[in-house]
Amino acid sequence: xxxxxxxxxxxxxxxxxxxxxxxxxxxxxxxxxxxxxxxxxxxxxxxxxxxxxxxxxxxxxxxxxxxxxxxxxxxxxxxxxxxxxxxxxxxxxxxxxxxxxxxxxxxxxxxxxxxxxxxxxxxxxxxxxxxxxxxxxxxxxxxxxxxxxxxxxxxxxxxxxxxxxxxxxxxxxxxxxxxxxxxxxxxxxxxxxxxxxxxxxxxxxxxxxxxxxxxxxxxxxxxxxxxxxxxxxxxxxxxxxxxxxxxxxxxxxxxxxxxxxxxxxxxxxxxxxxxxxxxxxxxxxxxxxxxxxxxxxxxxxxxxxxxxxxxxxxxxxxxxxxxxxxxxxxxxxxxxxxxxxxxxxxxxxxxxxxxxxxxxxxxxxxxxxxxxxxxxxxxxxxxxxxxxxxxxxxxxxxxxxxxxxxxxxxx
Amino acid sequence: xxxxxxxxxxxxxxxxxxxxxxxxxxxxxxxxxxxxxxxxxxxxxxxxxxxxxxxxxxxxxxxxxxxxxxxxxxxxxxxxxxxxxxxxxxxxxxxxxxxxxxxxxxxxxxxxxxxxxxxxxxxxxxxxxxxxxxxxxxxxxxxxxxxxxxxxxxxxxxxxxxxxxxxxxxxxxxxxxxxxxxxxxxxxxxxxxxxxxxxxxxxxxxxxxxxxxxxxxxxxxxxxxxxxxxxxxxxxxxxxxxxxxxxxxxxxxxxxxxxxxxxxxxxxxxxxxxxxxxxxxxxxxxxxxxxxxxxxxxxxxxxxxxxxxxxxxxxxxxxxxxxxxxxxxxxxxxxxxxxxxxxxxxxxxxxxxxxxxxxxxxxxxxxxxxxxxxxxxxxxxxxxxxxxxxxxxxxxxxxxxxxxxxxxxxx
Numbered sequence: 001x002x003x004x005x006x007x008x009x010x011x012x013x014x015x016x017x018x019x020x021x022x023x024x025x026x027x028x029x030x031x032x033x034x035x036x037x038x039x040x041x042x043x044x045x046x047x048x049x050x051x052x053x054x055x056x057x058x059x060x061x062x063x064x065x066x067x068x069x070x071x072x073x074x075x076x077x078x079x080x081x082x083x084x085x086x087x088x089x090x091x092x093x094x095x096x097x098x099x100x101x102x103x104x105x106x107x108x109x110x111x112x113x114x115x116x117x118x119x120x121x122x123x124x125x126x127x128x129x130x131x132x133x134x135x136x137x138x139x140x141x142x143x144x145x146x147x148x149x150x151x152x153x154x155x156x157x158x159x160x161x162x163x164x165x166x167x168x169x170x171x172x173x174x175x176x177x178x179x180x181x182x183x184x185x186x187x188x189x190x191x192x193x194x195x196x197x198x199x200x201x202x203x204x205x206x207x208x209x210x211x212x213x214x215x216x217x218x219x220x221x222x223x224x225x226x227x228x229x230x231x232x233x234x235x236x237x238x239x240x241x242x243x244x245x246x247x248x249x250x251x252x253x254x255x256x257x258x259x260x261x262x263x264x265x266x267x268x269x270x271x272x273x274x275x276x277x278x279x280x281x282x283x284x285x286x287x288x289x290x291x292x293x294x295x296x297x298x299x300x301x302x303x304x305x306x307x308x309x310x311x312x313x314x315x316x317x318x319x320x321x322x323x324x325x326x327x328x329x330x331x332x333x334x335x336x337x338x339x340x341x342x343x344x345x346x347x348x349x350x351x352x353x354x355x356x357x358x359x360x361x362x363x364x365x366x367x368x369x370x371x372x373x374x375x376x377x378x379x380x381x382x383x384x385x386x387x388x389x390x391x392x393x394x395x396x397x398x399x400x401x402x403x404x405x406x407x408x409x410x411x
Numbered sequence: 412x413x414x415x416x417x418x419x420x421x422x423x424x425x426x427x428x429x430x431x432x433x434x435x436x437x438x439x440x441x442x443x444x445x446x447x448x449x450x451x452x453x454x455x456x457x458x459x460x461x462x463x464x465x466x467x468x469x470x471x472x473x474x475x476x477x478x479x480x481x482x483x484x485x486x487x488x489x490x491x492x493x494x495x496x497x498x499x500x501x502x503x504x505x506x507x508x509x510x511x512x513x514x515x516x517x518x519x520x521x522x523x524x525x526x527x528x529x530x531x532x533x534x535x536x537x538x539x540x541x542x543x544x545x546x547x548x549x550x551x552x553x554x555x556x557x558x559x560x561x562x563x564x565x566x567x568x569x570x571x572x573x574x575x576x577x578x579x580x581x582x583x584x585x586x587x588x589x590x591x592x593x594x595x596x597x598x599x600x601x602x603x604x605x606x607x608x609x610x611x612x613x614x615x616x617x618x619x620x621x622x623x624x625x626x627x628x629x630x631x632x633x634x635x636x637x638x639x640x641x642x643x644x645x646x647x648x649x650x651x652x653x654x655x656x657x658x659x660x661x662x663x664x665x666x667x668x669x670x671x672x673x674x675x676x677x678x679x680x681x682x683x684x685x686x687x688x689x690x691x692x693x694x695x696x697x698x699x700x701x702x703x704x705x706x707x708x709x710x711x712x713x714x715x716x717x718x719x720x721x722x723x724x725x726x727x728x729x730x731x732x733x734x735x736x737x738x739x740x741x742x743x744x745x746x747x748x749x750x751x752x753x754x755x756x757x758x759x760x761x762x763x764x765x766x767x768x769x770x771x772x773x774x775x776x777x778x779x780x781x782x783x784x785x786x787x788x789x790x791x792x793x794x795x796x797x798x799x800x801x802x803x804x805x806x807x808x809x810x811x812x813x814x815x816x817x818x819x820x821x822x
Contacts, residue, residue, distance in 0.1 A: 031680040038486045046684055064475030071658050075449040106517030109682040113524075117553065138681045142528065247482050247688030269442040270549045271520040273457055277658030279687060 030134050030363045033348075037357035042392035044380045045357040047133070047182060047332055049245040051383045054302065056293030057286055060246070067281040076274035080104055083251060083280045086287035087238065090295070091214060095224035102255035103268050104275045108212045109135055111237035111254040115176075115208055116143035117267050118235060118260065124173035124206065129155055131364035131374075133182045136210065138366075140176075149367035150175070152324070156186055160195050167203060175200060176208040180216050183364055183379045185328025187217045190226070197230040206260075207232050212239035212252070215295060216303065216330040224255075233257050235264065242331070243299060244286045245383070249279045303331050306382040306389065313393040316400030318407075319347075322377055331383035334361070336376055339406040343375040350405050351378075354395050441545050441774045444759075448768035453803035455791045456768040458544070458593060458743055460656040462794045465713065467704030468697055471657070478692040487685035491515055494662060494691045497698035498649065501706070502625060506635035513666035514679050515686045519623045520546055522648035522665040526587075526619055527554035528678050529646060529671065535584035535617065540566050542775035542785075544593050547621065549777075551587075560778035561586070563735070567597055571606050578614060586611060587619040591627050594775055594790045596739025598628045601637070608641040617671075618643050623650035623663070626706060627714065627741040635666075644668050646675065653742070654710060655697045656794070660690045714742050717793040717800065724804040727811030729818075730758075733788055742794035745772070747787055750817040754786040761816050762789075765806050 037045030053060060071079060083104060088096045096102055105111045112135065119126055120143045128137060130149040140147055148170055154163055155177050167175065175196070179188040188196070200207045207227065214220070227234050234257050241250035256264045290298040310333055314320055318337050325334035337347055344360040351358055361377025362369040369375070382389060399405050448456030464471060482490060494515060499507045507513055516522045523546065530537055531554045539548060541560040551558055565577055566588050578586065586607070590599040599607070611618045618638065625631070638645050645668050652661035667675045701709040721744055725731055729748050736745035748758055755771040762769055772788025773780040780786070793800060810816050 029677075029680055031684050034684055035488075035680065038488050043486075048684065061476040061479040064479065065472040068472040068475065068658065075454075076659065077446075077449050106521070107683065110517070110521065113682060135681055142678075142681060247479065248487065248685055249687035249689045266440075267553075269440055269446065270546055270553060271524060272518065273442050273445055273459065274659055276660035276687075276690060278660045278693075279690065282689075 028363075029138060030359050033357075033359045037359075040352070040355055040357035042356045042388055042395060044382070044384060044389075044392050045359050047379075047381045047383070048241055048248060049243050049331070049383050050385060051245050051302065051331075051389075052385055053245055054293075054298045056298050057244070057289050059289070060282065060286060063285060064278075064282065067285060068278055071277040071281040074277070076277060079277045079280040079284075080274070082284045083287075084253065086284045086291070087253065090287040090291045091238075092220045093222050093224050095222050095228055096253070096255065098228065099224065099255045099261075100258050101261035101265055102253055103272070104251040104253050104280060105237070105272065106252070106275055107250060108210075108237060108239035108241060108252040109139065110271075111239075111252040112136055112139045112210070113143070114254055114264065114267050114271075115235055115237070116140045116145055118263055119143075119145045119174055119208070121263065121267075122173070125171055126174040126176050126208070127167070127170060127172045128176040128366070129178055129181070130367055131183060131361070132178050132366065134363040134366050136176070136178070136366070147367075148172075152181060152184065152186070155196070156188070156192065160199060163196070164199055164203070167199070167205060172205055174206045174208055176210070178210040178212070180213040180330050182213060182330070183332055183334040183361070183377075184322070184325040185213075185216070185330040185332060185334070186324075187219070187329060188223075189219075190221050193223055194226050194230070197227050197232045201230050201232045207234040207236075209234060209236035211236060213242050213330050214238060215243045215299060218300060218329055227257065233259055235260055240283050240286070242383075244283065244290075246282060246286065249282060251275055251280055251283050303329070303382070306331070307333065309393060310380070310382060310396075313396040313400065316404055317396050318404035319378075319396075331381060333380045333382060335378050335380060337378070337405070342406065343372075344378050345375070347378050347405070354399065356392050356395055439774075440549060441770050444768075444770045448770075451763070451766055451768035453767045453799055453806060455793070455795060455800075455803050456770050458790075458792045458794070459652055459659060460654050460742070460794050461796060462656050462713065462742075462800075463796055464656055465704075465709045467709050468655070468700050470700070471693065471697060474696060475689075475693065478696060479689055482688040482692040485688070487688060490688045490691040490695075491685070493695045494698075495664065497695045497702070498664065501698040501702045502649075503631045504633050504635050506633050506639055507664070507666065509639065510635065510666045510672075511669050512672035512676055513664055514683070515662040515664050515691060516648070516683065517663070517686055518661060519621075519648060519650035519652060519663040520550065521682075522650075522663040523547055523550045523621070524554070525665055525675065525678050525682075526646055526648070527551045527556055529674055530554075530556045530585055530619070532674065532678075533584070536582055537585040537587050537619070538578070538581060538583045539587040539777070540589055540592070541778055542594060542772070543589050543777065545774040545777050547587070547589070547777070558778075559583075563592060563595065563597070566607070567599070567603065571610060574607070575610055575614070578610070578616060583616055585617045585619055587621070589621040589623070591624040591741050593624060593741070594743055594745040594772070594788075595733070595736040596624075596627070596741040596743060596745070597735075598630070598740060599634075600630075601632050604634055605637050605641070608638050608643045612641050612643045618645040618647075620645060620647035622647060624653050624741050625649060626654045626710060629711060629740055631706075638668065644670055646671055651694050651697070653794075655694065655701075657693060657697065660693060662686055662691055662694050714740070714793070717742070718744065720804060721791070721793060721807075724807040724811065727815055728807050729815035730789075730807075742792060744791045744793060746789050746791060748789070748816070753817065754783075755789050756786070758789050758816070765810065767803050767806055
């Protein structure tokens with residue numbers, strides 16, 4: 001007997017103060033789509049860490065009272081110092097401690113905004129990688145940074161000479177890159193970062209580095225050490241919100257080379273005195289526990305298992321892994337589809353009808369979303385509570401068994 | 412026998428990554444001073460809520476595990492809805508629930524930044540109250556908002572006709588006011604807000620309202636109801652960080668009239684998906700507990716007692732309450748001094764030598780800090796742990812007994 005699935009009604013929102021359009025209404029940003037995704041039973045839209053606490057971190061809720069009491073006897077600079085120290089130990093970025101300025105922002109987007117404000121201040125012409133999450137481009141543009149797009153291939157794969165020519169031809173002041181990449185989940189290697197860093201130094205280019213997904217990288221290394229050794233001018237930031245499932249309780253360390261530290265401090269102090277001591281204590285403790293248990297046990301194995309389960313469930317659905325994302329290390333899956341008559345928004349709408357919320361791919365192509373070849377990707381996040389993830393897999397499996405997502409529409 | 416006090420050595424910082432200049436180095440912002448203040452044994456500099464948890468909220472640390480577990484079964488929109496509901500109940504601003512858009516930012520400065528970005532978008536000429544905390548002007552200027560200063564007297568005391576003439580003469584598009592005021596601790600009355608709101612509506616002026624210190628107001632009222640009834644175009648924000656001592660774990664609700672909601676949503680979504688569920692759950696619970704116990708017991712009595720103790724301790728020191736701040740309701744004290752040959756920076760330096768960190772007054776006069784009459788105020792925050800507050804009082808009392816702050820220098 002075969003179960004027949006029918007399109008599901010969206011969960012009725014339990015409150016009515018927010019508008020409730022389709023997830024693929026025109027001109028939506030990715031975050032617009034993610035906000036709407038909250039209302040779906042199988043919400044795979046946002047890339048935030050919403051998975052269940054791994055066993056090694058399961059003690060965190062019960063440790064909160066003690067963390068609070070300890071933090072209440074410390075000052076904000078001590079909270080920060082402990083966070084930086086624990087993060088350095090976990091990530092291997094020991095050179096963070098050698099930097100003259102490193103402070104936490106409440107979210108990675110706040111760090112992006114500080115970067116944007118700094119780049120704007122110098123009117124620096126900035127090459128931002130494409131594809132990438134659209135809020136990077138939205139915030140940089142909002143702050144008036146002159147932007148042009150550099151392809152992921154150029155950043156990751158091009159011959160150094162070719163990259164150099166491109167940077168020169170486009171009169172680039174700042175190279176703004178993301179590693180691991182969002183959506184495709186690629187990591188800059190030690191060797192590639194060294195090449196890029198030395199190139200930037202020689203050309204007087206500032207490197208801006210979004211390391212929000214760093215802890216997914218299976219080959220962690222001290223990238224700050226490379227930048228310091230090469231005397232590259234840089235600004236960079238981290239994030240905990242993509243990896244540690246603390247209900248969006250997060251911190252984003254932002255730091256720079258010494259020659260930008262004074263400007264960064266001025267901009268930081270315009271907006272922040274400090275971050276939540278409770279959040280910083282919680283994240284510090286998370287880093288310590290993750291270090292003790294190993295990222296293999298706290299994060300990587302879960303990602304690999306979920307990727308494996310998802311890829312199995314995709315069989316027969318008409319959705320498949322995008323070739324450039326085949327070796328992704330992150331908790332995101334970047335998908336393509338084999339129905340040429342559909343675009344990304346239509347695929348999202350089809351899945352939406354079955355109760356699965358994902359985000360469309362075109363917005364990641366922030367400078368070229370109108371191109372047809374940039375409308376054939378969708379992104380799905382796997383870092384969700386197990387029951388939500390399994391619910392999405394069930395729906396995908398049923399779709400696969402019934403001829404796929406595009407079958408019903410084709411008839 | 413009289414105890415003789417000598418200037419204290421500053422506490423040695425336990426880490427050396429931050430620069431460590433004098434608290435009154437040139438061109439410091441107030442936040443610059445507050446960051447340095449963290450290092451002082453009697454740090455009265457920042458206006459954040461660093462006092463001990465009041466008895467009615469003392470259960471909060473132990474409730475964190477349960478709050479975490481409950482929040483983990485809810486989505487971010489539910490976290491927010493509960494926060495808004497509890498805040499409305501505590502503050503009496505029930506009309507918040509009638510607004511089409513109301514979301515939390517991590518900090519009040521993030522809300523200021525969203526306001527600034529919105530005002531810039533419309534190129535609105537903005538009158539910002541003076542004196543006020545300097546980050547309002549710094550952020551508005553940073554975002555390119557055309558600014559001019561409107562005096563606190565004009566906002567609070569002028570005849571409506573005079574205020575109207577001033578707004579007209581200066582071609583104002585946005586009136587940006589703060590209530591209760593920081594530093595002077597004055598509150599707009601129902602009647603005064605109604606006058607201003609109606610004036611704004613008639614003149615097509617947008618009202619921007621910083622209500623960060625709202626809960627200090629002993630006569631809480633539903634200001635949003637007034638703005639809605641008068642059909643005033645407005646944008647406004649709240650803050651918990653000035654009142655609830657949760658180690659800088661805070662949320663700042665930002666909201667607007669319907670005609671600005673779409674723009675506000677777009678700007679919010681560029682930067683935020685949501686805030687920490689743990690922070691929002693904690694603050695929701697704080698509001699509930701404060702509502703049950705009454706703000707009288709949770710906040711106001713402490714403020715009044717500390718103000719009384721501080722004012723007693725000031726006798727003989729050469730410092731006294733600024734006349735415009737005599738009836739302040741907030742946890743801040745705005746002081747003047749009777750040594751005409753000293754300015755505010757010098758007074759801060761003198762107190763700094765005794766281990767007391769406060770902030771200088773001139774930066775609050777963000778448009779006119781060079782005027783001599785704007786260099787004769789300092790601000791002190793009373794919302795500190797009891798032992799820090801008492802330590803500051805001890806130092807002030809000893810100074811008072813020994814001829815005052817200016818005695819030694821005069822000799």
